[in-house]
Amino acid sequence: MTTADLTIHQSPDGAPDPAEGERVFAEDRAHLFHSWAAQGAVNPVPVAGAAGRHFWDYSGKRYLDFSSQFINLNIGHAHPKVIAAIKEQADRICMIASTFANDKRGEAARLIAELAPGDLDHVFFTNGGADANEHAVRMARMHTGRPKVLSAYRSYHGGTSTAISLTGDPRRWANENSGSASGNVAHFFGPYLYRSHFHATTEAEESARALAHLEQVIAFEGPSTIAAILLEPVVGTAGILVPPAGYLAGVRELCDRYGIVFIADEVMSGFGRTGEWFAIDRWGVTPDLITFAKGVNSGYVPLGGVIVSNAIHETFREVPYPGGLTYSGHPLACAAAVATITAMKEEGIVENAARIGEDVLGPGLREIAERHPSVGEVRGLGVFWAVELVRDRETREMLVPYAATGAQSRPVDEVVAACKERGMWPVYNYNRIHMVPPCTITDAEAREGLEILDAALDAADRHVA
Structure with missing residues (x-):
C-alpha cells in the first residue's frame, strides 16, 4: 500500500470538506455543458482526489474504480x-x-x-x-x-x-x-x-x-x-x-x-x-x-x-x-x-491484467452468475468484462430494452446505484454491467469489487420473470 492509498478518505487539503464539494458542484452546474446528456438531468459527483484504483469525493467517501473512468485509466490514478x-x-x-x-x-x-x-x-x-x-x-x-x-x-x-x-x-x-x-x-x-x-x-x-x-x-x-x-x-x-x-x-x-x-x-x-x-x-x-x-x-x-x-x-x-x-x-x-x-x-502490468482476468474476475463472475437468475451471460478477457442481465434466462429477454431511456432503464439503474452505495463505481450500458478496473488492480481489490456486484445484483433478481 502506498502513501497515496493511505489518504484516500481525505480531500486534497487532508480532511473532508463538504462545503468545497458544494462549491465545485455549483460551479459545474452553472457553467459546464456535459457530453451525451440532457443538461437538466446532470448530477455529477464532485471528486476531490484519486490514487491507485480509488477516487473519493469531498465528504470523504471513496469508490473502487471499476470504470477506469472512461475505460482509459489502464495504469490507475496518480501513477508516480x-x-x-x-x-x-x-x-x-x-x-x-x-x-x-x-x-x-x-x-x-x-x-x-x-x-x-x-x-x-x-x-x-x-x-x-x-x-x-x-x-x-x-x-x-x-x-x-x-x-x-x-x-x-x-x-x-x-x-x-x-x-x-x-x-x-x-x-x-x-x-x-x-x-x-x-x-x-x-x-x-x-x-x-x-x-x-x-x-x-x-x-x-x-x-x-x-x-x-x-x-x-x-x-x-x-x-x-x-x-x-x-x-x-x-x-x-x-x-x-x-x-x-x-x-x-x-x-x-x-x-x-x-x-x-x-x-x-x-x-x-x-x-x-x-x-x-x-x-x-x-x-x-x-x-x-x-x-x-x-x-x-x-x-x-x-x-x-x-x-x-x-x-x-x-x-x-x-x-x-x-x-x-x-x-x-x-x-x-x-x-x-x-x-x-x-x-x-x-511492472508487468499487462501480465497482471491477463492474470486477474484468468484467475479472479473470470471465475468470480461465473460464480456470481450461478447465484443470480438475472445474469444471462458473463464474458471478457483481462480487465474487460461484461455481465449481461436478463428477465428470463430461457428466452434471454433483456432486463431493459435496447436503447432504453428513463423509466425503462430503472432495473439496471438500481443495480448501479447499489454498487455505488457500497463503494464501487461500475460502467453500464443498457442491460449490461461492465467490470473494467485499471490493469493495475490487485487480487484483493478485484474480489472486493466482485463482492459488491454480488450484493448489488439482488436488485436485478427482483425483476426476473
Whole structure:
C-alpha cells in the first residue's frame, strides 16, 4: 500500500470538506455543458482526489474504480512515474509544433510501433480516439481511391462526424437526424453468439456465418467501392464481445481478397485492457491500420493516434497527407505515453491484467452468475468484462430494452446505484454491467469489487420473470 492509498478518505487539503464539494458542484452546474446528456438531468459527483484504483469525493467517501473512468485509466490514478515524467517534460518544453522533431514524440512513436504487429512501423498522433478513427478512414480512402467504409452495428468509434457515422450504437441516430453525421458508411452484424443474428449454436458456426454475412454485405455494397472495414477486435461499449476463433483472420482474408484496408480500432481494447498490448494480438492477425488512445497514457494528457503499415505509408511518400492537428504529438502527452509504456513493461502490468482476468474476475463472475437468475451471460478477457442481465434466462429477454431511456432503464439503474452505495463505481450500458478496473488492480481489490456486484445484483433478481 502506498502513501497515496493511505489518504484516500481525505480531500486534497487532508480532511473532508463538504462545503468545497458544494462549491465545485455549483460551479459545474452553472457553467459546464456535459457530453451525451440532457443538461437538466446532470448530477455529477464532485471528486476531490484519486490514487491507485480509488477516487473519493469531498465528504470523504471513496469508490473502487471499476470504470477506469472512461475505460482509459489502464495504469490507475496518480501513477508516480507518469506524473514525474509530465513534470519533467513541463520543466523542459511544454509545446513544440509537430513540424519539429521532439525527443519524447519520437520515442513514443518508436515504442508504440515496436508493440504493433507486422510492419506497422509509423505513427500519426491525434488528440484522442475519435479523431484517430477519422484519420485512419481518410488514409484508407486515399490509399484505395474508394469512398465507402463498413463497420459493425454493435460498435462505438467516437463522436466526430465520420466516427459517429461508423458507430453502430443508438448515439448515432440523433447525429444523423441533426445532419451531423457523414455518409459513405454501411453497417453489418458481427459475431455475438449469445444473441446470434445467424441462428448459430456454436462459436464455429457463429464465426463462419458472420463471415459469410460480411462477404454478402461486401458483395451488395460493391467491393470496388469499399475502402475499409473498421472493427473493434473486442467490441467495447456495445457489449465487450470477444470474437470467436477464426473470425478476425477471416476478416483479414476478405480484406486481402477484395483490396480493402483492415482498420483495427484498439482505442478501448489496447494497451493491456485485454491482457495483451493490443487485443488483436491474441488472434495473431495483422491489420493495415491500428487506432489507439485511452490506455496509451491512461488519459493523463490527451493523446491518440494511428499506427500505419509500410504500404499505406508509401502512398504518402510523394503525395502530401491532407490532414493534421495543432496538438499532434504534444510533448506532455508523449512524455506521459513513454512513461506509461515503460512502467507497464517494468511492472508487468499487462501480465497482471491477463492474470486477474484468468484467475479472479473470470471465475468470480461465473460464480456470481450461478447465484443470480438475472445474469444471462458473463464474458471478457483481462480487465474487460461484461455481465449481461436478463428477465428470463430461457428466452434471454433483456432486463431493459435496447436503447432504453428513463423509466425503462430503472432495473439496471438500481443495480448501479447499489454498487455505488457500497463503494464501487461500475460502467453500464443498457442491460449490461461492465467490470473494467485499471490493469493495475490487485487480487484483493478485484474480489472486493466482485463482492459488491454480488450484493448489488439482488436488485436485478427482483425483476426476473
